[in-house]
Amino acid sequence: MRWKIPAGVLMALAFLIPAAPAVAQVHAQAPGQNESCQTIERKVYKDIRELVTIDLDAANEAELRLLAYRILDTANAESLPVLPGRLEERLNGTADALRAFLKKDLQNTWTTALRITVGQTMTRAGANVKAAAQKTLDDGTIDALLEYLNNGLYVARALDCAAAPTPTPSATATAAPTAAPSASPGAPGGEGGGLPVTGAATATVASIGGALLLLGAVGYVIGRRRRSRFVA
Structure with a gap:
């Protein structure tokens, strides 16, 4: 608990007073391409070794923690795996444990984080990116990983994007489908099995049927009258 307030101060100093070599490393980078061949701003990975500008054996606890916070800030900004968690563990411990980590384990942990990051770039990658990444992993040095x-x-990705076929619109995809005219059951040459007759045709048939029924009823009445007169 005694480091709670000083740690916040050290974190602020780490943001406000960046190490000069680290700042000098960040140059204006030409845009690159992502795995989908879209133009993006390159992510710059700093050389963390250049942040270590103090004598780790002679540094006091405040200096050690300030350095650790600078490295943690860089690792988080680059979305590095492994390293941020290890640093936070040591920052929550003693000064001796932090000193030992910065002297002995920092470089190995950082190398592991860079190797994992290189391996992640092979996902959904083209042949050139996979070959370049594998060559870098086989080398395994920090300089090769950063390069x-x-x-x-980005060089390998540009080659893969240049070799990728350009999609062309399909003629069948652009042609508008033409609806086939449905054959009417009553039309000449039409095929059977169509829908039943409806609408105006149905009304006409019903009218004719009603007229025939009416004529039949009238004839029946007239016939009965004639029959009755004959009998009488």
Whole structure:
């Protein structure tokens, strides 16, 4: 608990007083391409070794923590795996544990984080990116890993995007489908099995049927009258 307030101050200093070598490394980068061949701004991975500008053996606790916060800020900004969690564990511990980590384990942990990041770029990648990433992993040095993430990845990706076939619109896809005219059951040459007759045709048939029924009824009445007169 005694480090709660100083830690906040150290974090603020880490943001406000960046190390000069780290700032010098960030140059204006030409835009690159992502895995979908869309133009994006390149992510710049810093050389964390250049942040270590103090004598780790002679540094006091405040200096050690300030350095650790600077490295943590860089690792978070680059979305590096593994390293942020390890740093936070040591920052919550003693000064001796933090000093030991910065002296012995920092570089190995950072290398592991860079290797994982390189491996992630192979997902959904083209042949050139996969080949360049595998070559970098086989080399395994920090310099090779940083060179790939900052430059080699975008060069290989540009080659894959240039070799990718350009999609062309399909003639069948652009042609508007033409609806086939339905054959009417009463039309010449029409096929059977159509829908029943409705509408005006149905009304005409019903009218004719009603007229025939009416004529039949009138004839029946007239016939009965004639029959009755004959009998009488």
